[in-house]
Amino acid sequence: MAPVVRARNLQVGYGEAPVCAPVSFTLGEGRAVALVGANGSGKSTVLKTVIGLLTPIGGSVEVLGRPVDERDVRFRREVSAVLDDDAYFPALTVAEHLYLTARGHGVMGAQQEVDVLLEEFGLADHARQTPVSLSSGQRRRLLLAAGFARPRSLLVLDEPEARLDQRMRARLADRLRAEREAGGAVLLATHDPDLVAAVCTQAVLVDDAASVVLPAAEAADRIARVAL
Numbered sequence: 001m002a003p004v005v006r007a008r009n010l011q012v013g014y015g016e017a018p019v020c021a022p023v024s025f026t027l028g029e030g031r032a033v034a035l036v037g038a039n040g041s042g043k044s045t046v047l048k049t050v051i052g053l054l055t056p057i058g059g060s061v062e063v064l065g066r067p068v069d070e071r072d073v074r075f076r077r078e079v080s081a082v083l084d085d086d087a088y089f090p091a092l093t094v095a096e097h098l099y100l101t102a103r104g105h106g107v108m109g110a111q112q113e114v115d116v117l118l119e120e121f122g123l124a125d126h127a128r129q130t131p132v133s134l135s136s137g138q139r140r141r142l143l144l145a146a147g148f149a150r151p152r153s154l155l156v157l158d159e160p161e162a163r164l165d166q167r168m169r170a171r172l173a174d175r176l177r178a179e180r181e182a183g184g185a186v187l188l189a190t191h192d193p194d195l196v197a198a199v200c201t202q203a204v205l206v207d208d209a210a211s212v213v214l215p216a217a218e219a220a221d222r223i224a225r226v227a228l
Contacts, residue, residue, distance in 0.1 A: 002065035003028045004154050004185035005050060011058035012042060012049045019045050022059055023211045025204050029153075032176065032186035034196045036219050037206035043189035044084065044158050046206060050187065051081045051156055063154065077105070080152035082143050084159050088131040094118070094142055095127040098149050105150035117145040120171065137163040148175065155179060157188040161195055173198040193223040 005027040013019045020042030027033045035043040048054045050061055052070030061068055064078055089097050098117055102110035118124040121141040131139055140163040147155060155176075161169050169192065176186055176199040190196060196203060196219050203219030205212045214222070 002062070004031075005033075005061070005063055005187060007046075007050070007059070007061045009059035010046070010049065010056055010061050012045045012054065013057050014045075014054070016057060018057055020206050020208050021211045023204060023206060024059075025202070025213055027154075027185050027187055029185055030180055030183045031202070032180045032188070032200040034200040034203040034216065034219060035187070035189040035206050036191070036196065036203050036214075036223055041206045041208065043206050047081075047083070047156055047158050047187065047189055051079060077151070078153040079156065080147050080150055080154070081156040082147040082158065082160065084162060086131070086139055086143070088139065088142060088146075090130060090132055093128050093130055094123055094134070097131070097142065098145055101146045101149045107150065113149060117149055120175070121145040122168065137165070137168075140164065141168065144172065152184065154185045154187065157186070157190075159189055159191065161190060161192040169195065191223065193220040196220040196223065 003026040007023050007025050009022040009024055011018050011022045023046055025033055035046055037043055049056055052068045063075060069075055092100065095114060095118065098114045099110055102113050107113055118127055121144060123141055123145065126134060126138060131142060144160055160172055164172065173195055179186055196216055200216040203214045203216050205214055
């Protein structure tokens with residue numbers, strides 16, 4: 001069976017200008033890979049290339065055994081991504097946002113799933129509010145909840161710990177660990193050593209000199225020591 005994600009000497013950047021050294025890794029079902037590195041090292045650019053928002057400069061990346069094409073119906077059905085931006089429906093309430101996401105992706109029992117997510121992400125008391133009335137951290141939790149509100153084989157997250165307090169980070173780690181244990185694949189960029197240690201099975205240190213695959217425990221220790 002093909003890995004969920006396979007990157008081979010993947011060169012990423014904008015135009016013809018690479019932002020980091022080529023990246024190679026595989027991500028299988030029931031596994032979680034963290035992209036780690038300093039701010040500006042290229043982690044987010046790698047994620048955007050994996051989900052088809054950017055075209056590779058060199059090398060290759062396949063998702064679910066095929067070259068990446070965000071226009072492909074199967075790709076859109078199987079890949080759920082939450083990037084570091086506030087992409088929400090401004091005219092909908094929090095509950096409506098999650099319900100539309102779930103129903104739009106064919107989730108049976110969508111309302112029950114929404115109720116669970118509202119509680120889990122601490123949004124139950126804000127269900128009738130619109131996103132613009134939420135705090136920055138609450139909007140981040142809404143976007144993360146929306147990422148879990150739909151079916152997926154691959155979950156891609158860009159610094160999911162951002163704007164979350166320690167309690168919510170722990171809940172997120174539990175959610176991601178359950179995702180992996182249920183057979184899902186998780187690819188995330190993060191600066192949080194606890195998240196790497198609790199969730200990930202492997203890490204890729206993204207750098208402009210050389211990108212290196214590391215065991216998750218070693219990556220978590222390196223983040224903690226040098227504040228990547």
